[in-house]
Amino acid sequence: MKSGRRKGVASGPQICILRDLCKQPSISYGFRRIFFVSNCLTFFDVQGEPKSEWAKQFKYVDRQPIQLDGYTILQFPRPHLVLILLLSLALTAFVFDKLTDDSEDVRFNTGATLAAIPDASPLLNRTALEIRETKTDPESARGEPPAPAQWIATKSEVRPGDNLALIFKRNGLSPTDVYAISNAQPLGKRLRNIFPGHELTLYQDDAGQLMKLDYASGPLDTLIYEREGKLFTSRQVTAEPDRIIAYKHGVIDHSLFVASQRAGLTDNLTMRLAQIFQWDVDFVLDIRPGDAFYVLFEELFHDNKFVGYGEILAAEFVNQGDHHRAILYTDDNGDKDYFAPNGTSMRKAFLRAPVEFSRISSNFNLNRVHPLFKTVRPHRGIDYAAPRGTPILAAGDGRVTRASRTKPNGNYVVIQHGEQFVTKYLHLSKFGRGIKSGAKVQQGQTIGYVGATGWATAAHLHYEFLVNGVNKNPRTVSLPDAQPIAGSEMQRFKPHAAEYAAKLDLYKSQVAVALAR
Numbered sequence: 001m002k003s004g005r006r007k008g009v010a011s012g013p014q015i016c017i018l019r020d021l022c023k024q025p026s027i028s029y030g031f032r033r034i035f036f037v038s039n040c041l042t043f044f045d046v047q048g049e050p051k052s053e054w055a056k057q058f059k060y061v062d063r064q065p066i067q068l069d070g071y072t073i074l075q076f077p078r079p080h081l082v083l084i085l086l087l088s089l090a091l092t093a094f095v096f097d098k099l100t101d102d103s104e105d106v107r108f109n110t111g112a113t114l115a116a117i118p119d120a121s122p123l124l125n126r127t128a129l130e131i132r133e134t135k136t137d138p139e140s141a142r143g144e145p146p147a148p149a150q151w152i153a154t155k156s157e158v159r160p161g162d163n164l165a166l167i168f169k170r171n172g173l174s175p176t177d178v179y180a181i182s183n184a185q186p187l188g189k190r191l192r193n194i195f196p197g198h199e200l201t202l203y204q205d206d207a208g209q210l211m212k213l214d215y216a217s218g219p220l221d222t223l224i225y226e227r228e229g230k231l232f233t234s235r236q237v238t239a240e241p242d243r244i245i246a247y248k249h250g251v252i253d254h255s256l257f258v259a260s261q262r263a264g265l266t267d268n269l270t271m272r273l274a275q276i277f278q279w280d281v282d283f284v285l286d287i288r289p290g291d292a293f294y295v296l297f298e299e300l301f302h303d304n305k306f307v308g309y310g311e312i313l314a315a316e317f318v319n320q321g322d323h324h325r326a327i328l329y330t331d332d333n334g335d336k337d338y339f340a341p342n343g344t345s346m347r348k349a350f351l352r353a354p355v356e357f358s359r360i361s362s363n364f365n366l367n368r369v370h371p372l373f374k375t376v377r378p379h380r381g382i383d384y385a386a387p388r389g390t391p392i393l394a395a396g397d398g399r400v401t402r403a404s405r406t407k408p409n410g411n412y413v414v415i416q417h418g419e420q421f422v423t424k425y426l427h428l429s430k431f432g433r434g435i436k437s438g439a440k441v442q443q444g445q446t447i448g449y450v451g452a453t454g455w456a457t458a459a460h461l462h463y464e465f466l467v468n469g470v471n472k473n474p475r476t477v478s479l480p481d482a483q484p485i486a487g488s489e490m491q492r493f494k495p496h497a498a499e500y501a502a503k504l505d506l507y508k509s510q511v512a513v514a515l516a517r
């Protein structure tokens with residue numbers, strides 16, 4: 001191995017692949033790492049030795065044992081590189097597409113339209129087909145009045161290489177219409193990028209004039225263009241999906257991911273599940289055979305079709321005999337978070353580490369010999385090696401007191417969290433959007449990007465955690481809990497939590513009965 005690759009700041013195609021795989025915008029810190037490392041552990045043991053014949057073609061070249069904080073460098077045989085790059089590009093596009101859909105689902109309001117818990121007995125073997133029978137009429141779901149009967153509707157699927165002009169030509173419509181409709185305000189522009197597989201519906205009057213066009217731009221979204229004289233108006237209609245509660249249960253042998261896949265949970269849902277419990281369970285180091293999960297989540301349907309996953313509504317994770325339960329709750333402001341049934345938050349007030357997908361390159365050490373000056377200089381923080389440009393996340397809610405540059409620090413950010421706590425982030429390549437002195441930040445918000453500005457030998461984040469002005473080791477300092485349910489919300493939270501705890505109990509008893517048979 002060339003020396004540069006070993007430091008965890010390696011460049012080159014290997015790293016690109018790993019980073020592409022992990023560019024998943026809806027996933028926050030705790031999991032990406034878990035996702036990657038736990039997959040890695042499928043192929044390598046903790047010393048980096050391949051576990052299978054297949055894995056032997058890859059080489060684990062990071063000198064660290066595979067661990068929570070290690071990100072892994074695999075060396076691929078040279079002829080495979082091009083192929084792997086192409087595959088990873090395709091995979092990234094695919095995964096990204098899927099995830100975007102998923103994260104949009106998450107934004108929909110839960111609550112009123114939640115389907116009631118289905119009759120308990122079919123829970124365990126309920127299939128999507130059975131769910132489809134319960135769907136509502138698609139027209140009424142879109143909430144659109146039908147077009148006048150005398151208009152002729154033509155459905156046209158976008159083909160590869162298609163554009164609006166070609167589709168209009170095939171349907172005998174004029175370039176004038178193409179021009180008018182693609183200049184409709186405000187959504188005309190969207191018709192300049194139409195995607196293969198999506199469907200257009202053209203409505204023409206009996207004289208053949210185009211009166212209306214519907215473009216189904218997503219499983220739930222339709223763009224509607226309607227003639228008004230020579231021009232077209234446009235608007236977007238988003239259908240409210242039907243929400244069905246689905247249940248999954250898994251027992252873990254060694255990896256949460258393997259168990260989840262066996263239980264039929266997508267990787268995205270698994271990551272969200274791991275994120276909920278990341279404060280209580282270290283999914284790499286704490287997992288033991290026999291650990292188990294029970295999860296209640298939403299499946300979204302529209303027009304009799306499955307369109308994605310909604311929220312995880314409640315979950316239980318059993319780790320080494322400890323039962324952890326989380327219930328999703330939306331407060332009066334519309335903010336969603338997970339709480340234990342007694343109302344305490346599932347989160348802590350601070351992330352344990354503010355940069356995802358990293359490893360510790362220098363620990364908190366008050367007697368360290370400085371790498372540049374060769375003298376004893378205390379290291380009052382932790383260095384996380386990560387590729388340049390890796391996002392740095394605010395460890396907790398707070399206010400930026402400094403976003404500036406000095407010779408030793410390079411670009412750096414200081415955040416004040418309440419009275420007692422301060423966090424510092426050094427050597428940034430650049431600042432996050434809107435990060436300046438006085439800016440309010442939320443836990444997990446990107447405040448900057450890893451770099452090597454200032455006195456730094458390689459790209460890394462130097463991170464400090466101060467309690468009442470004293471530097472503490474961020475890895476071991478006891479972190480305060482995040483805010484519990486507000487007193488004013490308790491009255492509404494209690495019955496909600498009880499309801500979902502009961503659903504979990506019912507499901508668990510069904511699982512137990514099924515297993516006893």
Ligand SMILES: [Zn+2]
Nearest residue numbers: 381382383462
């Ligand atoms: Zn440092």
